[in-house]
Amino acid sequence: MASVKPEYNLAHTLLRRAELNPERDALEFEGRVWTYGEFSERVRKAATVLKEKGVCRGDRVGFLGLNQPSFLETIFAANTIGAIFVPLNFRLTAEELGFIINDAGIHTLVVDEMLQPVVEGARDSLCCRNFLSVSQSAESWVNFDECINDAVVIDEMVTVSEDDICLIMYTSGTTGLPKGAMLSHGNIMWNNINSQLAFGGSRDDVLLTVAPLFHIGGLNVLSLQNFSIGSKLVLMRAFDPEAVLNAISEKSVTHMFGAPAMFQFMMQHPNFEKTNFESVSTFICGAAPPPESLLTTYAERGVPFCQGYGLTETSPFGTFLTPEWSISKLGSAGQAPMHTYVRVVNDDNKPVAANERGEICIMGANVMKGYWNRPEATASAIDDEGWFHSGDVGYLDDDGFLYICDRLKDMVISGGENVYPAEVESVLFKHEKIAEVAVIGLEDEKWGEAVTAVVALHEGQDLTLDELRSFAENQLAKYKLPLRLHIVDELPRNPAGKVLKFKLKEELA
Structure with a gap:
């Protein structure tokens, strides 16, 4: 029997799951539900459209818009043909977007209707060869949705290595100019393995995504791993506390990722007290430390929290604080996950003793390849041993739990x-x-x-x-x-x- 090599392509998680469980619900958005079979077919057609527009292996495909199925269609379609996905922050100005689009060398840009005017203001200065509109098409824009409907299903997926770039996610730097973190297919896979080992995952889960997908937290804490598990993703266009509370009750949500501010706004909403949280297994909190009052208030409603620390450059998880430690280790960012390592070093890049402060460094298969077109920035961020230097100051206690103290970068x-x-x-x-x-x-x-x-x-x-x-x-x-x-x-x-x-x-x- 011929040996079968592992497939690292992110698109494989969806396409293979559709082969195994085509009848299961994959995605729900604004009242419409797609099964894995239906969503996989959409992605395969979208891949054909990109290929016919001249997108080749290694080319960059960008997406600018609020949360919507087209975002996920685009990332999976781009990866299906070996292209690199570039999510864009819809909150940026035309000038800020223009820098990122040209720095990444985006070949094809997919934009939703609301953001088209922003792009139009800078279009003449952009390097893109194709401008695709998610729905309504203005003159000189191609309607991506119509093209998908008319396309044929692509037959094959491009095979990639663990180190091939899956997406470039831009993060601002201390110089003021954004840098593109190159996240490989292996980075995404190992991050998701780490998170599944930390807080589990079942095909019967219902995952709610309300954080913006252009952000590493919204994209790769829960959303992408949903498709490998075979669970159901409920996607919301944007965060609204009342709509989120309603969805938790009505959709039997089991997991949700959010920043502390999101959970705070939900807690302060009049509907919080009457919301049914019985279905919730875990809320995952990241992007900033949650206050004790937030954790205790949700604990009184029977909702456990899994906190995390990480960065775009680490895909994102560097540490987890799982629910059993949320009170006894209050203030801690947790422990390194199974396949990742964390240490704290001094100015000479030597590990320091427990409870001594230093720079937090992370090593693992979830750490980025480097910064796009920034070899000097890459060399300063990842040392010769492979440790990523976070720029954050912290310490490890006697039990190996990480505490964040300050930011070297003044973020x-x-x-x-x-x-x-x-x-x-x-x-x-x-x-x-x-x-x-x-x-x-x-x-x-x-x-x-x-x-x-x-x-x-x-x-x-x-x-x-x-x-x-x-x-x-x-x-x-x-x-x-x-x-x-x-x-x-x-x-x-x-x-x-x-x-x-x-x-x-x-x-x-």
Whole structure:
């Protein structure tokens, strides 16, 4: 008997599951349900469309839009023909999107109707060869949905290796320019194996996705592994606390991933008390540490939480805090999963003792290949031994549980979204009234952290928060705009001239 080699292509998880269980429900969206057989056929037709549009192995295919089945159709179709998928943040401005699209060299861009005007504003400067519309087509746009309906089913899937790139997911950097994390088919597979070993998975599960799919948490905490397990994914276009609470009761949801702010908004909604949580096995919380009050409130309703720490570059899981430890190890980010390792190192890249602070490093088959077209950034992030340096400061306790203390990169996490101060500062500094500016994150009950601009003005000037936000709103995504403004005489600096942000945080906290 001929040996059968393992198949790493992400598309295989859906296509093979459709061969095994075509009759099972795969996806539900806004009242419509697709079985695995039906959804697989859509994906195979979409792959034919991309191929006929000239997409070849290794080409990049982008998607810009809110959560919808077309997002998943596009990623699986692109991978079916060996192409690389690039999810785009629909909250970005045309200028921000243009940089990413051209940096990735996107061959074919799929856009939903709502986002077409954003792309139109920058279309002449984009490198894309094809512009496909999910539904309604304006002039010079091709209707992707109609093309899929008219296409034939592609017969074969391209075989890829574990190290071949599956998707490029952009994450902002401290320089202010986004970097594309190259996640391989193996990265996605091993991350999903880790998560299944940590909090299980059954074909009878009902997984609810409300976090944006362009985000690694929304895409690869639950959504993609749904198709390998053979369970049902209930997809919502965007997060709405009332709609989520209704779905949990009506759809018998077993698992959901979200940022703490999402669970907080649900908890504060009037319908929270009458929501039926009996079907819930686990809620998975990530993107920021959840407050104790949130965990205890849900625990009183019988809802356990699995917390996680990770990054886009680690696909994303670096550690898990499973429900049995959520209270006794409160504040911890948990332990490394089965096939991943975590250590904390000093400035010489040497492991430190338990309870000693240092930089958190992660190693495993879930760690990215590197940054797209950024060899120097890759070399600085992944050392010669293969450890990924997170830029986060933390420590491991005596039991090996990780605690996060600070961020080397000064990143602000607001509502589960990463905001990098250097990017915001570069925009705000252009304001004619501002002499110097520093952006920090201050604790906020609603958003976790509030993006806060600390500015020194030119002599004789004054500035309001509304004026500052209005100035920056066409250059920055809404979640990056300052929520608070503090005006100071001058920014504190060290002898080398570097702004001492920790002093600002201490003074303004």
